[in-house]
Amino acid sequence: MSVRRVLDHRLAVIALVGAIAVALPMWFPSAYYYRIGALVFVYALAALGLNLLMGFAGQVSLGHAGFMGIGAYAVAIVPAQFALPAWLGLLAGAALSGIVALAVGRPILRLKGHYLAVATLGFGLLVAIVFTNETRWTGGPDGMTVARLMLFGRTMSSAQSWYWISAFTFIAAATLALNLVDSPTGRALRAIHDSEIAARVLGVDVAQKKLAIFTVSALYASVAGSFLALLNGHVTPDVCGFLRSIELVAMVVLGGTGSVLGSLVGSAVLVVLPQALTVVHEYETMVLGLVIMGFMILLRHGVVPTLAARAGVRWT
Amino acid sequence: MAQFLQFALSGVTVGAIYGLVALGFTLIYNASEVVNFAQGEFVMLGGMTTVFLTLVGVPLAVAAPAAVIITVAAGLALHRFAIETARGATPVILIIITIGASIFLRGLAQVVFDKRFHSLPPLFGSDPIHLADASILPQSLVVLAGAGVVVILLGTFTGRTLFGKALIATASNRLAALLVGIDTRRIVGFSFAVSAAIGAVAGILITPITLTSYDVGTLLALKGFAAAMLGGIGSAVGAVVGGLLVGLMEAFAAGYVSSAYKDAVAFLVILAVLFARPQGLFGAAKPERV
Amino acid sequence: MKPWQASFGAIGAVALMLISAGAWSAEVKIGAVLSVTGPASFLGDPEKRTLEIYVADINAKGGVNGDKLKLIVYDDGGDANNARTFATRLIEEDDVFAMVGGTTTGSTLAMIPAFEDAHIPFISLAGAIQIIDPVRKWVFKTPHTDRMACEKIFADLKRRNLTTVAMISGTDGFGKSMRDQCVAVAPKAGITIAHEESYGPRDSDMTPQLTNIKSTPGVQAVVNPGFGQGPAIVTRNYRQLGIALPLYQSHGVASKEFIELAGPAAEGVRLPAAALLVADKLDASDPQKPIVMNYARTYREKTSQAVSTFGGHAYDGLMILVQAMQRAGSADRAKVRDEIEKTKGYIGTGGIVNMTPADHMGLDLTAFRMLEIRNGDWALVSDGGS
Numbered sequence A: 001m002s003v004r005r006v007l008d009h010r011l012a013v014i015a016l017v018g019a020i021a022v023a024l025p026m027w028f029p030s031a032y033y034y035r036i037g038a039l040v041f042v043y044a045l046a047a048l049g050l051n052l053l054m055g056f057a058g059q060v061s062l063g064h065a066g067f068m069g070i071g072a073y074a075v076a077i078v079p080a081q082f083a084l085p086a087w088l089g090l091l092a093g094a095a096l097s098g099i100v101a102l103a104v105g106r107p108i109l110r111l112k113g114h115y116l117a118v119a120t121l122g123f124g125l126l127v128a129i130v131f132t133n134e135t136r137w138t139g140g141p142d143g144m145t146v147a148r149l150m151l152f153g154r155t156m157s158s159a160q161s162w163y164w165i166s167a168f169t170f171i172a173a174a175t176l177a178l179n180l181v182d183s184p185t186g187r188a189l190r191a192i193h194d195s196e197i198a199a200r201v202l203g204v205d206v207a208q209k210k211l212a213i214f215t216v217s218a219l220y221a222s223v224a225g226s227f228l229a230l231l232n233g234h235v236t237p238d239v240c241g242f243l244r245s246i247e248l249v250a251m252v253v254l255g256g257t258g259s260v261l262g263s264l265v266g267s268a269v270l271v272v273l274p275q276a277l278t279v280v281h282e283y284e285t286m287v288l289g290l291v292i293m294g295f296m297i298l299l300r301h302g303v304v305p306t307l308a309a310r311a312g313v314r315w316t
Numbered sequence B: 001m002a003q004f005l006q007f008a009l010s011g012v013t014v015g016a017i018y019g020l021v022a023l024g025f026t027l028i029y030n031a032s033e034v035v036n037f038a039q040g041e042f043v044m045l046g047g048m049t050t051v052f053l054t055l056v057g058v059p060l061a062v063a064a065p066a067a068v069i070i071t072v073a074a075g076l077a078l079h080r081f082a083i084e085t086a087r088g089a090t091p092v093i094l095i096i097i098t099i100g101a102s103i104f105l106r107g108l109a110q111v112v113f114d115k116r117f118h119s120l121p122p123l124f125g126s127d128p129i130h131l132a133d134a135s136i137l138p139q140s141l142v143v144l145a146g147a148g149v150v151v152i153l154l155g156t157f158t159g160r161t162l163f164g165k166a167l168i169a170t171a172s173n174r175l176a177a178l179l180v181g182i183d184t185r186r187i188v189g190f191s192f193a194v195s196a197a198i199g200a201v202a203g204i205l206i207t208p209i210t211l212t213s214y215d216v217g218t219l220l221a222l223k224g225f226a227a228a229m230l231g232g233i234g235s236a237v238g239a240v241v242g243g244l245l246v247g248l249m250e251a252f253a254a255g256y257v258s259s260a261y262k263d264a265v266a267f268l269v270i271l272a273v274l275f276a277r278p279q280g281l282f283g284a285a286k287p288e289r290v
Numbered sequence C: 001m002k003p004w005q006a007s008f009g010a011i012g013a014v015a016l017m018l019i020s021a022g023a024w025s026a027e028v029k030i031g032a033v034l035s036v037t038g039p040a041s042f043l044g045d046p047e048k049r050t051l052e053i054y055v056a057d058i059n060a061k062g063g064v065n066g067d068k069l070k071l072i073v074y075d076d077g078g079d080a081n082n083a084r085t086f087a088t089r090l091i092e093e094d095d096v097f098a099m100v101g102g103t104t105t106g107s108t109l110a111m112i113p114a115f116e117d118a119h120i121p122f123i124s125l126a127g128a129i130q131i132i133d134p135v136r137k138w139v140f141k142t143p144h145t146d147r148m149a150c151e152k153i154f155a156d157l158k159r160r161n162l163t164t165v166a167m168i169s170g171t172d173g174f175g176k177s178m179r180d181q182c183v184a185v186a187p188k189a190g191i192t193i194a195h196e197e198s199y200g201p202r203d204s205d206m207t208p209q210l211t212n213i214k215s216t217p218g219v220q221a222v223v224n225p226g227f228g229q230g231p232a233i234v235t236r237n238y239r240q241l242g243i244a245l246p247l248y249q250s251h252g253v254a255s256k257e258f259i260e261l262a263g264p265a266a267e268g269v270r271l272p273a274a275a276l277l278v279a280d281k282l283d284a285s286d287p288q289k290p291i292v293m294n295y296a297r298t299y300r301e302k303t304s305q306a307v308s309t310f311g312g313h314a315y316d317g318l319m320i321l322v323q324a325m326q327r328a329g330s331a332d333r334a335k336v337r338d339e340i341e342k343t344k345g346y347i348g349t350g351g352i353v354n355m356t357p358a359d360h361m362g363l364d365l366t367a368f369r370m371l372e373i374r375n376g377d378w379a380l381v382s383d384g385g386s
Helices: A003-027 A031-056 A065-082 A086-108 A113-133 A159-181 A184-194 A196-201 A206-232 A242-255 A260-298 A303-311 B002-032 B039-055 B060-083 B091-112 B138-160 B162-172 B174-179 B184-210 B217-231 B236-257 B262-276 C003-024 C041-060 C080-093 C105-118 C146-159 C173-189 C207-214 C230-240 C256-266 C275-281 C289-303 C309-328 C333-341
Strands: A149-151 A154-156 B129-131 B134-136 C027-034 C068-075 C098-101 C122-124 C139-141 C164-170 C192-199 C221-224 C247-249 C270-273 C369-374 C377-380
Touching (some): A003 A031, A003 A260, A031 A065, A031 A159, A031 A242, A065 A086, A065 A113, A065 A206, A065 A242, A086 A206, A113 A242, A113 B217, A154 A159, A159 A260, A184 A196, A184 A206, A242 A303, A242 B091, A242 B217, A260 A303, A260 C068, B002 B134, B002 B162, B002 B236, B002 C207, B039 B060, B039 B091, B039 B184, B039 B217, B060 B184, B138 B162, B217 B236, B217 B262, B236 B262, B236 C207, C027 C041, C027 C309, C041 C309, C105 C122, C122 C309, C146 C247, C164 C207, C164 C230, C230 C247, C230 C256, C275 C309, C275 C369, C275 C377, C309 C333
Parallel strands (some): C027 C068, C027 C098, C098 C122, C122 C139, C164 C221, C221 C247, C247 C270
Antiparallel strands (some): A149 A154, C270 C369, C369 C377
8 A cells, every 4th residue: 555545535534524514514504503514513523533542542431421511611611710811721731631641641551452442441430520519610410601702802612613624624634643643653653453462572662652642632621611612601510421421432342443534424423313303302312322232243453444445435 | 526426427328239239249240250230220129110019919928029020030031031042151241241130120120110219118117317417217227237147148158058158169170079079059049039139128128218219220339349359359258348438438538538539539539449458358269360 | 188187186275285284284393301310309200200201291191282292301410411411412413492401400500501503592400500590591490599598597596596506518419518618698688607517418427517516616506408318317426425506408308208317306306498398288268289189199199209400400490491382372482482581470399480581490488388398297487487
């Protein structure tokens, strides 16, 4: 496989996503669809971060929504408590998530398999407990209002503006992710995924690489969480709950672990499906469960890899 | 001193519940390395089905076994239609399938049952037993006894019977087990059935203490899973000990530290134990194949 | 004019009449985002059933101003983000006229900006006082505020000369927000809060927290803000530990189920609740009696479940909206909003509502009745205190 073909494929995915993002609004009859689109891209961003961790480094995380929570509350608390603009809150949230990831990641990543899963689960629950209980800062279980984002002197509050912001950010993040995958770090990560011991024998600093990707995935989730809080204008501890973490894992696996496009597909399925299922009223939860099971049984490696394999195409 | 004793008894009450739920995880894990996140829904089905059967007039002595049978059927269906059809999938995929199954079962319970809270009458009355200045409900001891009985039965089964040994063989190496003529499909199906039964019995025994509703399974599965990991997943004794430890930590944290952060304290201790002993308290240290 | 031109003209005229006739008997869409599933389903489910029953009832009687009502219900699962998405859907896609919903305070607060921006009247069914304080032009609510519940409880405590209390509250939105309100109004009511504990809404044993309360010196009574199953377990544990102090629950447990679940431990527990719970024990001269008896009977017949005050709040929300629409006489949102604000003397399940531009809830402390559980049933505590 020549370098040029790999390059072609990488740009092709980005171009495809870009084309979809630009073309889709032509069919949007109302602001509701823009909001759904914005939510899809925001969750896809968080799922992309988790995908880097799960798909390329092979580490599972059942508490990733905790980082989304840190980003979301940072963007709420910084303007409210310190009278600073929202975008500073976003940066602060990302910085805090990075620090927490570095601090927590070092011990946690020494665990393997289900034990790693429990540790990340505990982390997510801890974050949710803190946000629920520290009412003076966070408004408690009912949450707090988030000041709107001011960008270039204009208030970003409409669904349309958030659609474009989140689509653009996802495309930028996906480009970064694809570059990472094809870089020496990315190759080291895939080696770690295949066999940690072999990678170590080859001289890869396993602990440092795992920590690096854990931190990067935390940053992605934090930015996604900040976006979510800003576009809603309100944040509650649900944003970092256990069910949200599970939802993120399901998005990654459904779309295709290790596939950048898969993050978008998985997010689209799990955001749009509950909206579409409102027609079945009280059977909504049942049908959702059946759909998730169906996807996993029939499209075993995730939507994108399975369909790509059938079409004989090598997608990332 | 009386306070300490009361906290300890509270810890035993909650811990026995977690332990009984955690036991449900061990068997399926032992047979197939799958962590069944629908285990919490088996507990819910046991409790809710019993309640609703008694509401339509079935006597409790009949409703409870009937509920266990119905839950076992659900477990077998889950195995046959979801796990077996996805044979060969990676563990993560199987876990997501069980998560999908738990969502489905919860949705089914919403429609078939209702969204309110229900209780069952305790086996030996609701008058507390007094030890010194502290008290414990008789039902808590029933739950603890139930957990003990299940552990003994599981141990006897896997250690003494041929079927049980076949189960351990399937868990260690499925291919090798197939080669010596073990019907691994039936083994795994059987493990799902028994885990469902354990879950249903757990649900019936704990409902007089915890109350039950269609979504009681989620949090119980979470805590049960954490307890099973603490004890070392795959070890029945570990599951019960893990459950008791989690319950005790929560009670002491609520009593002595802060009731708002008791769950946080419990999880921090679990993490600390796992860092020191990554295979859990009673888990077998699996040598890593290079 | 040629014959075919004439017939075309006739057909066109008839078609035009039919179209305009259709425009006259249009549907008025009422949106409802409720927590039918999730941690607040205990509240959201009765709300949904009530709205469905009464919208059908109103339509059977001819609708409002000649228009039929169409109810659009979405389930947010207790999640504020979902609530916000469904609010946008109701506004942009379904083009609703007004909204009666928002089971929890969290989801209500998340949805308020959307309805305020779109100038759509929003009657919330959630408890916290922040929903109407500060007053927002398009937002109203029907349930009593948590602050009122605290004030009612504290007044009763004061009357019984119990001034030092302990609080044990659930860490859900309802429990926490009511706890905050109680802490805020305690000094003015002359009550000292000596000790506080909390529990998770799905915990199964609260004896450690209650043990700490039991060993705090000077505590004369205990208040438990919370809803769902938690208070039932707190009450059972209370009896298990043999705590003899008076126990006050909140209006979050206001349903017969609480008495069933708490069992004999519920004897002597007091709580503030809407008259709906004691419909059959109200004095015949009580203005609320016919309304609450009617609602309780209808709900029980149609759903075979015991009546719940949360369903009652949905009933009040719908009726206030409908009566405002009737007074306004047209499907104009601004006019209807003004009429909602002018609601005076509306007798509902929660109390008698008198709204003003500064008060978008309209209930006062008399709307709460202090109840005590005696012999496994509700009993009214007279204003004299017994």
